[in-house]
Each structure stands twice: as structure tokens, then as C-alpha cells.
Amino acid sequence: MAVSLPDENFTLQATGRVARRQAVSRASKWVLLGASMIGVVVLFALMVDTIVVGWSRISWSFFTSYPSRFADQAGLRSSFIGSIWILSLTIVFVVPIAIATAIWIEEFAPKTRLLEFVKLNLANLAGVPSIIYGVLGLAVFVRLFGWGSSILAGSFTLFLMILPMTVIASQEAIRQVPPSLRQGSLALGATEWQTVWYHVLPGALPGIITGVILALARAAGETAALIMIGAFTFIAFDNTSIWDSFTTMPIQVYNWTVRPQEAFRQNAAAGILVLMTVVLTFNIAAAALRERFRN
Amino acid sequence: MSEAPPTTPPTEAAPVHEGTATPRPTMSRKSVGASQRTAPDRFTPPEPPALEVRDLSVYYGKKMALSGVSMQIPVKKITALIGPSGCGKSTLLRSLNRMNDLIPGARITGAVDYHGHNLYGNSVDPVEVRRRIGMVFQKPNPFPKSIFENVAFGARVNGYKGDYNELVERSLRQAALWDEVKDDLKKSGLALSGGQQQRLCIARALAVEPEIILMDEPCSALDPIATLKIEELMRQLARDYTIVIVTHNMQQAARVSDYTGFFLAGEAAYGQLIEYGPTEEIFTTPMDPRTEDYITGRFG
Numbered sequence: 017m018a019v020s021l022p023d024e025n026f027t028l029q030a031t032g033r034v035a036r037r038q039a040v041s042r043a044s045k046w047v048l049l050g051a052s053m054i055g056v057v058v059l060f061a062l063m064v065d066t067i068v069v070g071w072s073r074i075s076w077s078f079f080t081s082y083p084s085r086f087a088d089q090a091g092l093r094s095s096f097i098g099s100i101w102i103l104s105l106t107i108v109f110v111v112p113i114a115i116a117t118a119i120w121i122e123e124f125a126p127k128t129r130l131l132e133f134v135k136l137n138l139a140n141l142a143g144v145p146s147i148i149y150g151v152l153g154l155a156v157f158v159r160l161f162g163w164g165s166s167i168l169a170g171s172f173t174l175f176l177m178i179l180p181m182t183v184i185a186s187q188e189a190i191r192q193v194p195p196s197l198r199q200g201s202l203a204l205g206a207t208e209w210q211t212v213w214y215h216v217l218p219g220a221l222p223g224i225i226t227g228v229i230l231a232l233a234r235a236a237g238e239t240a241a242l243i244m245i246g247a248f249t250f251i252a253f254d255n256t257s258i259w260d261s262f263t264t265m266p267i268q269v270y271n272w273t274v275r276p277q278e279a280f281r282q283n284a285a286a287g288i289l290v291l292m293t294v295v296l297t298f299n300i301a302a303a304a305l306r307e308r309f310r311n
Numbered sequence: 312m313s314e315a316p317p318t319t320p321p322t323e324a325a326p327v328h329e330g331t332a333t334p335r336p337t338m339s340r341k342s343v344g345a346s347q348r349t350a351p352d353r354f355t356p357p358e359p360p361a362l363e364v365r366d367l368s369v370y371y372g373k374k375m376a377l378s379g380v381s382m383q384i385p386v387k388k389i390t391a392l393i394g395p396s397g398c399g400k401s402t403l404l405r406s407l408n409r410m411n412d413l414i415p416g417a418r419i420t421g422a423v424d425y426h427g428h429n430l431y432g433n434s435v436d437p438v439e440v441r442r443r444i445g446m447v448f449q450k451p452n453p454f455p456k457s458i459f460e461n462v463a464f465g466a467r468v469n470g471y472k473g474d475y476n477e478l479v480e481r482s483l484r485q486a487a488l489w490d491e492v493k494d495d496l497k498k499s500g501l502a503l504s505g506g507q508q509q510r511l512c513i514a515r516a517l518a519v520e521p522e523i524i525l526m527d528e529p530c531s532a533l534d535p536i537a538t539l540k541i542e543e544l545m546r547q548l549a550r551d552y553t554i555v556i557v558t559h560n561m562q563q564a565a566r567v568s569d570y571t572g573f574f575l576a577g578e579a580a581y582g583q584l585i586e587y588g589p590t591e592e593i594f595t596t597p598m599d600p601r602t603e604d605y606i607t608g609r610f611g
Binding site: 127194196197198199200201202203204205206207210214215219 | 408410413415438439441442443445446448450452453454455464465468469512515516519
């Protein structure tokens with residue numbers, strides 16, 4: 017075979033079609049980056065605008081004052097407390113029910129029509145607009161059960177609203193537990209329930225907690241469903257019972273935004289800042305938990 | 312899981328196969344030798360049986376995975392099940408402590424007798440079966456808990472009331488792991504090496520004091536030195552326990568087992584017991600040409 021001599025025209029630089037393909041490839045990176053930045057930039061702009069308008073209203077008295085018809089005296093006190101009540105009660109309902117549902121679906125349910133029916137329903141419920149849950153809450157909890165526009169009725173409504181996403185997140189977490197653990201446990205003479213209790217649940221817990229926190233973040237910001245059941249009210253007292261009427265932070269913000277006076281819009285911006293901080297804290301907590309348990 | 316696997320009542324199955332599938336020749340207590348074996352798959356070990364498999368067939372859905380296996384698993388001996396992938400040997404193993412119940416759609420006909428009770432009888436609880444017939448898996452699967460808790464778990468769920476420190480030490484000693492881990496019992500079981508993890512799984516199985524230990528390719532994920540340790544351990548355990556091991560490694564079967572069953576999926580694609588007998592005989596003077604092809608590596 018002849019030894020080829022160095023060719024003057026030989027080059028490894030991109031030419032012709034390769035050059036064109038590489039140009040498209042390089043351009044694609046920038047297009048994709050641009051698409052990714054749209055959401056970030058919008059959120060950032062929104063935050064900046066909100067801070068500019070509302071920052072001056074953030075003070076201790078903003079948290080300790082009840083709503084008022086004087087904008088500079090109005091505060092988040094009753095709606096903050098209302099949100100805490102609503103969210104706490106929602107957790108109490110959603111955690112056991114969602115985990116129980118997810119365990120049943122993943123670990124115990126025989127592969128029957130009933131299982132398919134439950135799964136289909138959950139998938140559908142996850143897509144139902146929140147206002148519909150509000151209508152349901154109004155018809156069933158407020159009127160039929162006679163609970164009135166109470167904290168109990170509100171948390172039941174939110175519980176139903178976030179149940180599907182919590183169940184789905186819990187299912188996901190349970191599926192991540194390796195089958196070999198279940199087999200190892202069962203092979204030692206553990207019952208199915210013991211296997212779930214000692215191995216599946218502890219293994220799935222980080223994922224479940226993450227799912228619950230994310231669902232709560234959504235519940236914390238929920239406005240429409242609660243307005244529907246009658247939480248758009250003037251509350252000038254601290255909630256002390258699940259039968260109290262209530263309002264929540266997003267509703268208070270909404271309340272302020274619809275006022276014509278400029279000063280109330282400042283209150284609304286300040287309220288948004290508080291609400292955003294709460295929701296972001298939830299999300300960061302969820303992400304931190306996930307990271308921590310991954311290792 | 313909740314389906315009752317047996318479709319053939321065991322009481323009916325028994326007389327049909329008496330004298331055919333599981334003959335009880337009068338000379339069975341004499342020396343182990345080819346003279347006892349009238350056909351490749353008809354063999355009765357001289358020891359009393361710990362398990363007696365009678366005309367066992369296993370289906371996954373409509374597909375038959377294992378067809379009409381009859382064999383006696385002798386007490387306190389090591390019985391190896393060998394054969395190529397898909398021959399049904401693991402399926403058989405999992406049928407011996409009802410782990411097959413966990414596979415959706417798995418169905419069983421025939422019987423597995425244990426202390427005179429059919430494991431697939433109507434009143435038999437699989438949890439009770441698995442407590443007495445333990446299992447070690449292909450891939451070491453320690454729980455993500457401490458070494459101590461790994462060993463103690465089986466006893467805990469079974470409501471053991473004795474001294475847990477003593478139980479854990481005894482089980483780890485039996486599994487030849489004690490000296491390596493006695494100072495780190497609080498360490499996670501996952502922090503051990505692969506071979507140590509597998510011995511931990513064996514210790515875990517021993518802690519519930521089973522009579523029989525089923526091992527599903529216990530060394531296939533281990534290096535040769537760890538494998539050797541497990542094999543030594545198996546020989547020691549065979550003094551007190553009945554062991555059934557599924558292995559792809561023919562040298563391993565030859566090294567550790569007393570009896571060997573060779574399985575093959577025929578043209579019909581379901582596994583069958585082709586030949587069963589003393590390990591030495593299976594490896595030196597197999598009766599069936601297919602066994603010989605397999606053990607000499609001439610198998611296609």
C-alpha cells in the first residue's frame with residue numbers, strides 16, 4: 017500500500033455541509049437558552065415591580081394589624097392566621113388520606129376495574145379547575161353539611177383540591193422503593209403490612225414529604241376556591257376554632273387590589289411579597305429535603 | 312397475591328403420581344448410585360425429604376414456565392438446580408417458599424409437601440411458610456438500616472421475645488461475618504462490600520431460624536474470593552440446614568452441592584426437570600445426553 021504524502025488541501029476545519037450543520041447546532045443553544053430565560057425574566061420583573069411598590073409597607077405593624085378601611089393601618093394579621101389554620105388543617109387531612117390511597121394503589125390493590133376506576137378518577141381530579149372545587153365545597157360542606165363558611169369547610173375544600181397531586185407524588189415515591197427490599201422483607205416472614213410499614217414507607221417518605229410541601233404551596237396561594245365558599249370577608253379577630261369564619265392571605269391581597277385607592281395597591285404589593293416568601297420557602301424546603309435524602 | 316394458586320387439590324394429585332413421578336424404591340436407603348435411577352429424572356435421595364415436589368407446574372398468565380416437576384429435596388444437604396436461562400429453575404426455587412405468589416398472574420398446579428403439609432394447601436399462610444423456608448437473593452439486598460437492625464428485623468416482625476444482642480451475634484457468627492463487623496453493628500448494611508452484604512443477608516435469613524434456605528444465584532454478583540467464602544459458608548450451614556441453590560455456575564454446583572437437578576426448556580419453551588441425581592454422578596456419568604451436552608459446554 018502506498019504511503020500517502022501530506023496533502024496541502026487536507027483540513028480538519030469544518031467546511032461545506034459540516035460547517036452549516038455546526039452553525040445550526042451552535043445557534044440552537046442560544047435559542048433554547050432564550051426560551052428558558054422568558055419565565056425567569058418575567059418572574060424577576062414582577063418581583064422587582066412588587067418590591068418597588070410594596071417594600072415601604074413591610075413593617076411589624078403590617079403583620080400585627082387587622083384589615084382596615086384606612087390603608088396605612090391595614091395589615092395581614094387575620095389573613096395570616098387564617099392561612100395558618102387552613103393549611104394546618106389541610107395537612108392533617110391530606111397526609112394520611114393521600115398516603116393511604118397511594119399505598120393501596122401501589123402495594124395492595126388487585127389489578128381490577130376498581131383500581132383502574134380509582135386511578136382514572138385521580139388523574140381527572142388533578143386537572144379539575146380550582147373554582148369547581150369551590151363550587152363543590154360551597155354545595156357540600158358549607159350548605160349540605162351546614163358547616164358555613166368555616167375554616168373546616170375551607171380546609172376540606174383545599175384538601176380535596178390537593179389530594180390528587182399528593183397521591184400521585186406519593187405513588188411516585190413508593191414506586192422508587194426497590195422491589196428487592198420488599199422481597200427481602202417478605203422472605204423473612206414479614207407480612208405485607210409490616211413490609212410497607214418498615215421498608216416501603218420509610219423509603220418513600222422523603223418523596224412523599226416533598227410532594228406534600230409542593231401541594232401545600234399550591235394550597236397556600238389558592239384564592240378562587242376559597243372565595244367561592246365565602247372566605248372573601250372582613251375578619252377583625254384572631255381565629256380560635258375550626259368553626260370560625262376566616263380569610264387567607266391571597267384573598268386579602270385580592271381584596272386590596274380591587275380597591276381604587278393607590279395606598280391599598282401598595283398594601284397588595286406588600287401582601288404579595290409576604291405570600292411569595294412563604295411559597296418560595298415551601299418550595300426551597302421541598303428541594304432541600306429531596307437533595308438531603310438523595311445522598 | 313390474594314389469589315389462591317392451587318387449582319389441583321393436592322389430595323387428588325398424590326395417588327396419581329405414587330409410583331410414577333416419585334417412586335419410593337425399597338432400596339433407597341442403600342448406597343447412592345446409578346442403580347437407583349431408573350430414568351434420568353427419577354431419583355429418590357437416600358435422606359428423608361425436607362421438601363417433596365409433586366408434579367409441580369407453574370404458569371405466568373397463560374404461559375407455562377415449568378412443567379410437571381417431581382423431586383425430593385433431601386434434608387440437611389445442598390441441592391443445586393442448574394440449567395440455562397429460562398429453564399424454570401428460579402421459578403421452581405421461588406415456588407418452594409411461595410415467593411411466586413408475589414408475581415401477578417403466577418399460578419401453580421401440583422404440590423410441594425413440607426412436613427406432610429402441602430405448601431399450596433388452602434389453609435396454609437404464605438407468611439408462615441416464608442418464616443420457615445428462608446431465601447437469599449441474587450443481588451445482595453440488605454435493608455438501608457444498621458447491620459444490627461438488618462439481622463434483627465426478621466425476628467422483630469415475628470415477635471421474637473429473646474435477647475436480641477445474642478441473636479444478632481449468633482446469626483452473624485453462623486454467617487461467618489461476626490469478626491468483620493462486630494465493632495460496627497450500627498453501621499449501615501449498605502456500607503459493606505458485596506460479599507459481606509450477601510453474608511449479611513444470609514445472617515438475616517438465619518436469624519428467623521428457618522429449616523430450609525433457598526439461594527437464588529447467591530454469588531452471581533460477587534467476585535471469586537467472596538464467592539469462595541459463601542461456598543465455604545454453605546458447606547458449614549448444610550450441617551444444620553437444608554439448602555437449595557440455583558446457580559448458573561456449573562463449577563459451583565459441582566463444588567458445593569450433594570445433589571444436582573438439571574433443567575431445560577424444551578421446544579415447547581417450558582422448563583422441565585431433565586435429570587436429577589447425586590452431583591458426582593450428574594457431572595461424571597449423566598444418563599441423559601442433553602445433560603452431558605450442557606455440563607461439557609457443548610450446549611448450543
